[in-house]
Amino acid sequence: MAELTAFNYFSGNSWLHHLDIRFKLIIIFTFNVISIQANYVELMMLSFPVLIVIFQVKLPLRHSLFETRYFLYFLLFIFLSRTIKIDVTNPTYLNYSYPDMIESSMICWRLFLILLIGLLFMFSSKITEIRAAVQWYLNFVPFVPEKKISLMIGLMIRFVPDILQQAADISEAQKARSIGKRKNPVFRITAFATPLFLRIFEQADTIVQAMLSRCFTENRTDIELKADKVDWMVLIVTLSYLVVTIVLDTLLSQMSFL
Amino acid sequence: MSQIKIKQLTYQFPDQSIGLDDISLSITKGEFVVIAGPNGSGKTTLCRHLNGLIPVKKNCIAINGLKLPKDVGKIRQLVGMVFQNADHQIVGQTVYDEVAFGPENLKLSRKEIDHRVVQSLKTVGLFEYLERRPHTLSGGEKRKLVIAGVLAMNSKILVFDEPFSNLDYLGTKMVLDQILKLHQAEHTIIIVTHELEKTIAYADRLLILEKGKIVRDDQPDAIIHEVEQFGIREPYSSKTGQGLVKWLN
Numbered sequence: 001m002a003e004l005t006a007f008n009y010f011s012g013n014s015w016l017h018h019l020d021i022r023f024k025l026i027i028i029f030t031f032n033v034i035s036i037q038a039n040y041v042e043l044m045m046l047s048f049p050v051l052i053v054i055f056q057v058k059l060p061l062r063h064s065l066f067e068t069r070y071f072l073y074f075l076l077f078i079f080l081s082r083t084i085k086i087d088v089t090n091p092t093y094l095n096y097s098y099p100d101m102i103e104s105s106m107i108c109w110r111l112f113l114i115l116l117i118g119l120l121f122m123f124s125s126k127i128t129e130i131r132a133a134v135q136w137y138l139n140f141v142p143f144v145p146e147k148k149i150s151l152m153i154g155l156m157i158r159f160v161p162d163i164l165q166q167a168a169d170i171s172e173a174q175k176a177r178s179i180g181k182r183k184n185p186v187f188r189i190t191a192f193a194t195p196l197f198l199r200i201f202e203q204a205d206t207i208v209q210a211m212l213s214r215c216f217t218e219n220r221t222d223i224e225l226k227a228d229k230v231d232w233m234v235l236i237v238t239l240s241y242l243v244v245t246i247v248l249d250t251l252l253s254q255m256s257f258l
Numbered sequence: 259m260s261q262i263k264i265k266q267l268t269y270q271f272p273d274q275s276i277g278l279d280d281i282s283l284s285i286t287k288g289e290f291v292v293i294a295g296p297n298g299s300g301k302t303t304l305c306r307h308l309n310g311l312i313p314v315k316k317n318c319i320a321i322n323g324l325k326l327p328k329d330v331g332k333i334r335q336l337v338g339m340v341f342q343n344a345d346h347q348i349v350g351q352t353v354y355d356e357v358a359f360g361p362e363n364l365k366l367s368r369k370e371i372d373h374r375v376v377q378s379l380k381t382v383g384l385f386e387y388l389e390r391r392p393h394t395l396s397g398g399e400k401r402k403l404v405i406a407g408v409l410a411m412n413s414k415i416l417v418f419d420e421p422f423s424n425l426d427y428l429g430t431k432m433v434l435d436q437i438l439k440l441h442q443a444e445h446t447i448i449i450v451t452h453e454l455e456k457t458i459a460y461a462d463r464l465l466i467l468e469k470g471k472i473v474r475d476d477q478p479d480a481i482i483h484e485v486e487q488f489g490i491r492e493p494y495s496s497k498t499g500q501g502l503v504k505w506l507n
Contacts (some may be wrong), residue, residue: 127351207347
């Protein structure tokens with residue numbers, strides 16, 4: 001369990017760690033919404049501050065990318081599948097075009113940027129803070145049991161590193177017993193998924209018991225959320241930067257149109 | 259005076275197998291009790307009953323005059339459980355969060371929570387790790403962290419389920435030393451184990467469980483030579499005629 005996974009909180013003293021979690025959520029949400037539709041100019045404008053923050057807060061990027069390597073393979077798959085076309089008349093001949101390549105690299109870049117933003121968020125935010133922020137926002141929505149929902153989100157996030165760790169342990173144990181020699185994918189998936197789910201359920205049961213033994217209740221002392229001047233400044237600067245990005249991109253696209 | 263009273267406690271698992279069979283027992287304040295038995299003898303099931311984690315019939319268990327299941331909340335606060343696998347018990351993302359989890363459930367003020375967290379971490383010697391991630395601690399430190407989490411709830415009775423499992427020599431020393439300090443601080447200590455070597459010399463009382471029944475209940479010296487007939491290894495020092503030697507010496 002001492003092994004780290006990408007989506008873990010790392011305690012630190014950076015401004016990102018101290019930023020009010022409610023503001024962090026707004027910033028991340030806005031960044032992600034813009035990233036989803038961003039073109040090259042916007043992507044460059046968005047990636048630049050993200051990279052600066054990654055180096056500034058010392059996110060262990062190499063380790064995080066290694067941990068999320070399957071997602072990166074998935075991006076590569078998307079890129080190849082959207083770029084390469086098979087000629088029906090001559091299936092041995094693979095076609096590709098530069099516009100397709102540009103289009104698919106943009107999609108991959110968007111998804112990669114969202115991944116980096118997610119890593120930064122998880123790196124600098126405690127589950128208890130995220131829960132408190134979700135609860136705070138849901139408080140404004142009528143007829144929504146905010147405490148229950150925030151608890152479920154908190155537990156789900158709490159479980160992700162454990163599940164990944166369990167999966168890695170099982171995978172290693174199976175490799176040690178030459179699972180690689182079994183070519184049947186159904187057998188391999190069943191052999192992997194069955195013990196994984198069993199262990200997850202067992203662990204969930206133990207965690208529930210451990211929580212109950214410490215008087216767990218929905219109605220508990222929550223984290224005190226406080227926003228100070230720095231939080232407001234970071235929010236205003238970030239949102240202004242995002243507005244500038246959109247305006248600049250609009251202007252550039254109009255100029256190229258003319 | 260008895261702090262824990264158990265009267266005719268019987269428990270059947272959902273598959274109808276017997277977990278506990280007519281257990282009656284009383285434990286006095288400040289006592290150091292070792293509950294031993296082979297795998298499947300009902301040790302952990304008994305522990306979980308003490309914390310109200312398994313539903314019981316009325317008036318079977320009373321702790322400090324509080325009865326299960328009526329006073330389950332207060333009893334859980336009074337009886338701190340340290341589970342076998344510390345990794346599975348830890349819910350906080352930092353050492354602070356982990357220790358604060360219990361007091362937060364008790365709806366204490368943030369000031370009181372901070373005070374209790376600091377005190378508990380100082381007691382177990384982990385104060386300098388306040389902002390560390392629990393999963394980066396050593397096995398012994400994790401176990402001490404879980405103990406701190408229980409202490410922060412002001413638990414007076416501490417139940418340890420196999421406290422030394424998966425620990426190396428240093429980790430075991432660290433945890434045993436901590437348990438002894440807590441006993442000196444007048445906590446009631448209940449240790450559940452299948453391996454007596456480390457704790458028996460410090461215990462006031464040894465209870466042996468077999469197939470859900472208490473088959474021996476006496477001072478360790480009086481029954482230590484009988485333990486092997488119940489599938490428990492007799493400590494080497496006792497076997498070789500040196501009596502019960504303290505493991506930390």
